Amino acid sequence: MNADAVGELHLGQLALTAKLPDFAADEFELSWLIHAGFVDFYGIRTINFRAIYGLGGHLSSREGPKTHRNVHLLRELIKRDFHARFTGSALGIFWAVLQPLSLVILYWFVFTYMFRRPGGQNDHYIDFLIAGLLPWLGINEGLMRSATSIVDNAPMVRRLAFRSELLIIVPNASAMIFESIALALFGAFCLLRGMPLRLVWLLPFVLVVQFAVQVGIGWILAATYVFFRDLTPILAFFLSVVFYLSPILYPVAGRFERIFIWNPMTPLLGLFRSAMLSASLPAAGSIVFLLAVATATFTGGLLFFRRAQGTLADLI
Secondary structure, three states, rough: OOOOOOOOOOHHHHHHHHHHOOOOOOOOOOHHHHOOOOOOOOOOOEEEEHHHHHOOOOOOOOOOOHHHHHHHHHHHHHHHHHHHOOOOOOOOOHHHHHHHHHHHHHHHHHHHHHOOOOOHHHHHHHHHHHHHHHHHHHHHHHHHHHHHHHHHHHHHHHHOOOOOHHHHHHHHHHHHHHHHHHHHHHHHHHHHHOOOOHHHOOOOOOOOHHHHHHHHHHHHHHHHHOOOOOOOHHHHHHHHHHHHHOOOOOOOOHHHHHHHHOOOHHHHHHHHHHHOOOOOOOOOOHHHHOOOOOOHHHHHHHHHHHHHHHHHHHHH
């Protein structure tokens, strides 16, 4: 086994660090890891720990600004997660475009030719469905992967001194990248059909709000899963219930409208449809409600995770 001389440690090998002796965080010598020799047999990108933690090579909080190091580490973790999806596939990263593109084409074909209704009603429904379904797929993936993110990266949590809450941001950021690609393809599809995207400037704002909600819930799920490993099947069932109680397959109308209006997914999906389909904006009150939920979820989730953080390494 060997490692390069510039101080790059492959994250695919971090499971091997479980064999290392326990060092205090400030005494964890990166040079020891380099000379021990770790090889990337997963074929994924490396993380240059020298660049992140300082030229001295120590995983020490005394070297360099913490925020700068955390941003670099988070960026590299997201790169690893994104590229790991396509490792070994023939088309590689092109699947990042092909997967959402095939999904959009599939729904368009099904509702245009197989379940077509007279009067051109299907055209509007396809747009309505896809504009709500694509954000939901990102939310579903981000939350399901968030729940196991601490346990899946147990060697890192036990052996490396870093903010473990970053591990929950990674799957949500990765899901957000795929969602953004899918929304961009759907937007191009709408433009080709002559649909104006007058409110598309709203999209970055809506994605940030969605991301805040996802990460906040993800922190709660990740900390809870360490203590309660039956969480994932319960979460999968709960997300299925939320799917049908949200205006994804159908608009909010009728006798259940007053109930649906308290679902944060209602204004969130309404904003997505406003951005992609130039639909009317949700009521100002519902947008304020959504922002309040996003702020409370993000803040509360972070506080919950940090409160449980001290015991996580001992339980995984």
